[in-house]
Amino acid sequence: MSRALPKYNKRRVGLIGGAAAVALSGAVIAGSALAGESSEDSAANARTFAGPGTISCPDVAPRLPAVPASAQAEVDRNLADLDTQINEANKRLVDTVGQGGPNFVQNAILGPLKDKRVAAINRIATAIGRTAERPAGLDALAPCTLTK
Template identity: 80%
Template sequence: MSRALPKYNKRRVALIGSATALVLTGAVIAGSALAGESSKSGGDTNARTLASPGTITCPDVASQLPDIPASAQAEVDRNLTLLQTQIDEANKRLVDTVGQGGPNFVQNAILGPLEDKRIATVNRIATAIGRTAEKPQGLDALAPCTLNADGAAGAGEEAGAGEEAGAGDEAEATPSATATDTAGDAGQDTGNAGAGEDAGNAGVGTISCPDVASQLPAIPASAQAEVDRNLALLQTQIDEANTRLVNTVGQGGPNFVQNAILGPLADKRTSTIDRIAISIGRTAEKPQGLNSLAACTLTQ
């Protein structure tokens, strides 16, 4: 049989019970809040982890080729393999450089230079076939590549994805890529001051390139027009690079000039110089070593 509690004990029990309920309620609220923060934080982390810079895709060249003469098969196969290597390296650079550059970083540093490399490689394929069969036309249209939708958000305007590929990520089956990389390493400091982050203080400078015309042998009359046309193109490429140098002052990171201007310029010059050598070699001895003239420098 239970005994009735005195009135003051009843009040104490009621107060203790209320306090306990408040403590428990507070613990539940605090626990819920902490759980919410943890979930949100985890979600952000997962989102960052799952973010992808995307993938670079390019038109298939092999399927667009005509019948390949047996004498050209090995060279064509070698350059088709190089085309895939270029794509693989561009995709690797896309991943390795997430977070670099500005809104046009992927186009300027990866897609543009990749296109230049593909043009040079596709031209070599066409030339190889054209030695003993009709030279295929219009293959240059297969050179441009694209970044898929995920990449546009993950590594495009927000992340950039790496200025370069223009500096010659791979050797391209010509000695120019190594020369370009070496020139780029030596010229980055002046390039940065000219048109990189500190351009406003030091001025943009001027791009200068080795003279090709003076290094050519006697040009056969049958090749003169084509050689002249490509020599003029070399000057146009320099003029366009200098214009870009002025127009992009303040853009990009410390390697912007090398990766977005000097590198792509070297690739274009390599392709143009190759055409000069090939045109001379059709009716005379093909000049060697001209690709060493492809790399340019930035001077103040």
């Protein structure tokens, strides 16, 4: 027959388990913080990472046909969105330097950026196409590259 632990024993087990988790977390954080430190005597052993590079994307605005006045605000908003997307991708590139495997930048940054750019470029083409001929071939401007 199994016995239930009295309430105070359950609390003690929970408290001890929680305290152990906090202590272990602190040890891991302290250990990882100390692992990157180097003294002046061991400056030769200090690691430095190469710069992450920058994201380069084709400029969409020069490739657009004449934009009808009725579509100008929407086109401008989406062109600004394209610039914001590049800036965010460059920030993510800096923030994630050294993470992931060999395809990390392609899979986590460039691929999603291309998808966002395709959507914005399609919105631009749709806005123009409402009152003028829809521009063709703009999707070729969606892929970006990493330059070092």
